[in-house]
Structure formats: structure tokens, C-alpha cells
Amino acid sequence: MSRTFVNAASVEEAVKAMSTGARPVAGGTDLVVGARQGKAPLPEAIVAIHAIDALRGITGSGGGIRLGALATHAEIVAHPVIRERFTALADASAIVGSHATRSHGTIGGNVMNASPAMETGGPLVCFGAVATLQSASGSREVAVADLWSGPGQTTAEPGELLTAIDIPAPPAGAGSCYARLEYRRQMEIAVVGATAVVALENGTVSDARIAITALAPTIHRVAAAEEALVGTDGGRAAAEAAAQAAAEAAAPISDVRASADYRRAMAAVITRRAIAAAVARARGESVPVPASPALFGAI
């Protein structure tokens, strides 16, 4: 049994290695932990991408923002533009794993790991994020929402490397929130999660995007919930109705973390809280980042 390891200095070098079957590793927080846990053995051929400068950084462009694949959760949480305009993403990155996970784990790895329980997935989908995939033969753009095809599965080709994620400007007057059901405050993963991006125009919801996490094989938006919210005042009754629609769209499983019944019931609670916090933020009210601990016990 032999294993190869290449330390790529450039994207070209990385995708070349991937074209012959190597799997990329950046922070290693999924790959290595998964191997130790017996989920999947370490790949035979590994290409390390952590030293590729071109994959780093968070840059603003025309109201939107570009996350290099190597942007860490700690960098995302600390970024002032993300905290202010893409607050739900900051909510999510702030509660991924532990301090160590957040300082090593990258957004690229998080997205390509395609866990239906990943924290950042809902915010990326709601903000309309687009991933750039690069292979030896060229590059293409795919909406993050279309990237996941099932738990741990993506539509990317084996030779494609995610290099960046572009997030367009959010709707005017929008506030956003990602909230999850968590049993403890660190080292946790969503049992149920919900994202809400809500824009207000003169006190009325003009745009709503709602996604559910850990409630289906992939993270996805729920049109019925969004429709229930648009045109309302975004108040308690409207949030409740939208949350109910989100819960009805859930297809939860029973596992060691929760039963399907409990997950479905919690889908309504957590979605309602995410909507309420997003509306509060849209109104300019302060809800701390991350929102989840602040929403503990919220009525």
C-alpha cells in the first residue's frame, strides 16, 4: 500500500494532479477526521492545496463578495463586509466545529464535502452563491444550489477543483440569519438548521429566501415558505406560517442525533427564529453574531 502526496504551488499544478486521480486537501478537517472515524479511508493520492496563494482571500466586487476556496471560517467571521451584509454566512461560519476547525477549515472544503448538515450551505444558497470549478481542461461556474446532488455528493467532475465562490450583492434592505438547533455550544453540527434572508420595503417583506439544513438529502430553499412571507409585515404570525411551510417541506431522517418527528417539529421552531432574527436585522435591530446562542429560548 503506497500513498502519494503532492504539495501544489499553483492551481495548474493542483488540477494536473487531480486529472490523474489525486484528491485535494486544504484544512483536512473533514478528510482526516473522516478517515480516523472510519467513514472513508484517506485517498491513495493526495494533492495539498493549502499553499496556493491564488486560492486565498476574501475580496469585495460591486456590492458582492468573492471567497477564495481557502478562505477559513475564522476569516469569514472576522470580515466586516460579511458581518454587515451577509450576516447569515457569518452566523454559520462562527459556529462550525471548534476554534481549531474554524481556523483550519476552509469554505471550499466545507462546500465540496457536501454534508446536508453543513452550516454555511443555507446562507450560500440563499445569497445565490456561485462556485467556480477549475479542471485541467478549463473552468465553469455552477450555482452552489446545483452543486450538491446528495449527502457527500456533488455534481463536480473528479478532476474539478473549487477555486472560488462568488456571492452577488444581497437585495436592498435585506437582513439575514442562520440559526441551528444545537445540543452544546462548541464542537457541534446542526441537528436542524434554517437560513432566512429577508428584505423589507417600507415595512413590508419584498423578498424572502428561506433554506433548511439537515432536513433533506441536500440543503435547499423552500419556495412555499418564501411565498408565505413575501408581502407580509414579517411579524410573528407571518414568520410562523412561513416556518410551518418550511417544516412541511422537510424530509428528515431518524438517526443518533434526533428522530424524524423531532427534527420536523424543530424545523418549524428554528426556521421561525431565523426569520424573526433576519427581520430584526433588516429593521436595523441588533442580533449578535452568531445568532444561534442568542436565540436560545427565544419565544
Next chain:
Amino acid sequence: MATVEKPRAAAESFIRPDGKEKVTGIGRYTADLTLTGQIYAKFKYSDHAHARVTRIDVSKARALPGVFAVLTHEDVPEVKYGGMVQDRYLFAKDKVRWEGDIIAGVAALTEEIAEQAVSLIEVDYEPLPVVRDFVEALAEDAPLVHEDWETDSGDEEMGRLRNRVGYSTIVKGDADAAMASADVVVKSRYVTDCAQGVPIEPRAVIAQWTGDKVTIWSSTQVPYAARSGVATVLQIPESHVRIIVPLLGGGFGAKCDFHFEGHVAALARAAKRPVKLVFSRREEFVAVDHRREGMVIELETGARKDGTLVARRGRLFLDKGAYCGEGGFFAQMAAMHACGPYVIENINIESSLVYTNNQPSSSIRAPTAPQVCWAVEQHMDELARALDMDPVELRRRTLIEEGSEGPTRQIFDKIGMKETLERAVEMIGYGKELPEDEAIGVACGWWPCFGAQAGAYVKLNNDGTGSIITGAQENGTGAVMALPVLVAEQLGMKPEDFSILYQDTDAAPWDMGSCGSQTTFNSGRAAVEAAIEVRKQLLQAAAEQLEVSPDDLELVDGAARVKGAPEKSVTIAELAGSGTTFHGAGSGEVPEAPACDAEGCVGRLGLESFLAPQLITHAAHVKVDRETGVVRVLRFAAAHDSGKILNPIGANGQVYGGVVMGIGQALTEHTLFDENARQLNPHLLDYKLVTASDAPQIEIAWVETETPNAGPKGAKGVGEPPCVATSAAIANAVTKVIGRPVRHLPMTAERVWAASQGVDL
């Protein structure tokens, strides 16, 4: 103006000698050691929780290049071993009884080759019905986990019968008649899941033979039990086995008992190489035969209107898992906790410890107590509601005090039980107004001290420093690290003057190990005795030199000096360097458990009376997210009577850690199994320990009762009690918020949510 820092008291400023190496990363744990020529061990575990083994073929594994040894039951002596019942073989022979049973061991050049060799081992099985339910396992027609239970040797008092490996009763007066005459009767049933010890350091063992003697480095809490275990399974003299424990990365009881040293020693002998075993985190969950047992607890209590407890009946069922090990005393220990630290006039408790095909359970920090206390203390709150009495007031009226009569008519010496209650409710602010999703719960518990043999040597070195040679095992609590404080005090020296030689079975006398909160209690006594001998020698030598009577001398500040004339003195360094040797040995008299009347009780294993009981009241202030069932502990108050506190930093550390461990056991920690008794969450993401971020503010009070018949200076144990009443206090707070008890431990968010809607999950 300069600020003057207030000097801290000596005991407060005591810094444990192993602290710096641990926190700076230079400390060596077993897995850090590498021996020349070392190769690696891996185990082939059972593929079934219950099956007959019809064929084992290791030929392909043996033929793999790089493999040095593959061993099965055929390659080691046919010996059954086990702490209280000898019911198992080193390698499974004709039957496997749980998913962690070891069928074969491999030693190979690399871990990868060892793993590959394991995958080449062929085993044929005839699957048998899996005995999972430990209540159903008592049925006469239930499949037997051990068909040959009658021929297995074991403690006579255990009351073994088929799958029942232990049976114990506490009988006092006539509980049936008293129950019939009670003003109020409350009945409750509680269920607990099993949980794990989860030391951060996974187990590691290295064995190296020199001729017919073996040295084993092992992450064990009980080196002397490990030595005797290896001698038994390999049929060699104990003196041929030397166990050395490098730094131990936590145990919590999970590293008690003899475990894997025998397998690794056998592999090293066959391979003619040093062999190293290091567990993965998954093995640390699945392969260790040590976890906190699941229970079913049925309680019924009758009281008079004034709260007097006239009768308690109870039936307890405990899941022992596949093998007995050292945990055979659990039935009796659980029965004592079903009575608790209360005055109860009539008692009839029946407790059964049951074999199943689940992972074996054994001592985890205060074995059996947290689960039973969780049930009993909720039951007491239910009784208080039925009596329309405040639960703290009910406890005030019924807790034991000096002169009270225990469950087996033990009469208690001076104890601070009621004082712990008052201190805890005072610290937490019991009775104050709280938001409706917050509440305070209070719970009381107890735990015995264990008197045991222990021995220590103290010697002085030529430069005037000293060494303590002790059999005691340090598992992280700091108990061994604090022995110099006791010794230095006898000799007028400083704690930092002493080095400690420990955790080497060739160096020091036998010790029970780091278990039962007994290290300070017993080894402290031994070290003090040894120091007293050295003290006598020093005084004699100084008396000769100063030409005075030894009675006129005192040992102060590193010198022997004449009382009242400190200028007339000789330093201990001078005496020690003079050519005379100073050395002492001590063991001290083992305190005995007090008299009791346990005539009506069966399964008496020595726990029917509690020696120097440690007494506990915990109070938890919690907030419940009522829509989700998630519980957060906001504040915690812990009041303990552990007798005299010798090292406040160390003792407080035990309470902080024990409370946080208890919160995990209360809310999130449990091992889940599939229908074939395989663990579903053997990893740290889904076996949810609580984190530092979840820890509440914890306030501590020590009720330092002068305790007769206790350890050094009247000290009792400290390590286990902080785990005992924690989940109970949290439970009583949660019940107040949601209006209904959660009858299943841990009280997970989903269970709290269901209970708040009237459903027991």
C-alpha cells in the same frame, strides 16, 4: 506606590510537580514512547455480539510479509480470569459475547500491515440470539450469556443465577406493613442509558521481554491489578511482571481493572520484539470493557404528612454487559444509593446485576451512584409535591445527621450532611424569583470511603532533599502530586524538596490504584507514617549532635532546632549529608467500616455500611428552551463534606471537573446501540461531551467536618462525589420548568421536549 501581592497560603500556592510538563507538552504518555525494534499490535474483534465460533483460520494473516505474530486462544494458556467472577478468556475461545470480544491479536512491522493482517483472519460463526434487554435477560427461558456460569469461579456472596451475575438486598424492618400505613405513597420508574468514561488519552500498552521477565508500560489506573492479571493469564509469577505507568491522560475509572496488557505481553513474547498497542478513538469507545451501566430503577416511598419516611421499596436492574470484571459489587452499591443519605424507617430494596451481550460495564467515577441518585432525588421531589411540601424542607427533615441510623442500622458519626444542604441552597439563592423558563433544582447524595492497604517509603538524599516512593497511581486528580505536602509537614521541609517515584510496580508496595477516591485516604496515611519514621531518625541524630533530648527538638524550616532556642540548630541538609541514612516505611492502620446490622440483607460485599461517608448537596440553576427541550445550566452550587480539605486547589478542581462531567451525563452523553448491540455513536461528534463553553459558573463550599475514622487529618475522599448528585439537581430544575419529570437519562433535548408534551421517550 507599589502594589503588594498578598502571599497565598502554602496549600493554595502548591503547584503540582507534573503540571508544567503536562501543559507545556513535554510530558511523556505511553503512546509517546518508542522502543528499539518496536512493532505494532492490532486486534481482530468479533463480528457478532453473540455467536458460537466454529472456525478461526489465521494462516493467511501469518503468511503476510511483515507479520511477526498472530495469536488466538490456542497460543496462550487456557485460563479464565476476571476481577470478581472468572468468566472470560484472553482471546475468545468457543463463543463471542459482545462486539468488542477479541478473537486474535496481530503484531506486525507497521500499523498498516497489522491492519491488513487482521482483515485476512477468517472466522466462522453460528450467530446466537443477542441478549440486549437486561430485564428480559432475567427470565428463566432467556438465552444464557454464559452457559457455564455454574462452573465459573467467583465471589460466593454474589448470588449468581443464570444471567444474574449479582444480587443484593437491603432489608430493614417491615417495608410492606409500613407502606400500607403511610399517609402518602409515591411510585416512580426511571431508565438510564449507558455512558462512557472518555479519557482524552486513548489506551496504550507497550510490552518488552528480557528473558522470562516482561516490562509493560501501560495507561492503567491500577498497575498492581494489571501485574496480577498478566501473571494469571500467562501463568507466570507476578514477580516476572513489571508495570510502569508513564503520565496518564485521564481515566475516570475507565482505565481501572486489568485490560489489554496480557494480549500485548503475549504478542511481544511470540514476536520476540517490543510490541506497542495504541487505541483509536473508535476503539476507545467500542473495545474497552468499561462503561457506565444502563439501569431500570423502580422506587416506592411512603411518608407521614410531616415528611417522615416510613418505608421505601425498590427494584433495580443493572446492565453488566458480557463480563463481570471488577464491577461485581454494583448491585449492592446501587442498593445503598437507592436508600441514599436519608433516615428511612423500613426498607426493602432488591438489586440485580445482569449479564447481557452489551459492552461490559465497570467502574466509572462513582459507579452506580449518579444514575440511582438521579432517580432517587427526582423521586424525593415527587414525594415533596405529593406532600405539598417544599423539596428542600422535605430534605431538611429527612437527611441523616450525627447519631442517625442508616439503611443497615449503621449509626453515623459526626457528619455534615444537613450543612451541605444549607450551604448549597444559600449559594444558589434558593427561593428567589426567576423567569418562568428558569428554575433551581436541589439534590443530595453520598459516597463511601474505601479503606485499603497502602505502603510508602520516604528517604532523604545527601543534599537534604527527599524522595517519596509510593505505589499510588496518579490519574490526573493531583492526589499523588499532593503527597509531598503531607510528608513535608512532618519533616519541617517544603513540598518542593521532594521528588516522587511512582507508578512502577517494582519500586513500591502494593496499592489498590487510582480508584474509589482512595489515594489521599490510604496512600496519604502511608506516606505520613513513613515520614514519621524519618522524623524520629532526624530528631535522634540531631539530638546526638546538639546534645539535647529529642523531645526538646522541633523540625522547622529545614532544620532541627531546640524548642525556644532556635539559634541552637542543625539543618536537615547537614544531617542528611553526614553519612547517616534516613529512610522510613509506612502503611498505617486501615480504617474499618462501622458496625451495622445487615442480617436480613443478601449479597453482602462489604458495602452494607459506609466508612466515613462523603456527603453532597448540589444545586443547579437551569434554563430550558421550552420549544426545543435544550437545557442550559446557568449556575451551579456544590457543597461537600469531604472532611478536612488538604489541598484546596486540587479539591476544587475535582468539583469543577466532576460537575461538568455530570452535566454531560445529565443532558447529552449516552452510547446508543443498534438491534445487534453494536455502538452507533463511537466518536466524539455524536457522543456528546459538554465543552468548556457549556460550563456554568460553579460555586463551591467545603463543609470541613471533623471526621473520626477517616484519612490523614480527617480527610475523606474527594474525586467521585462531584459526579453523584449533578444530574439529579439538573433533573429537579428541569421538572420545575416543564412541570413533569424526564424519566430517561440522559435528559436529551428531544426527551425534555417530549416530556413537556406529556410523552415519555
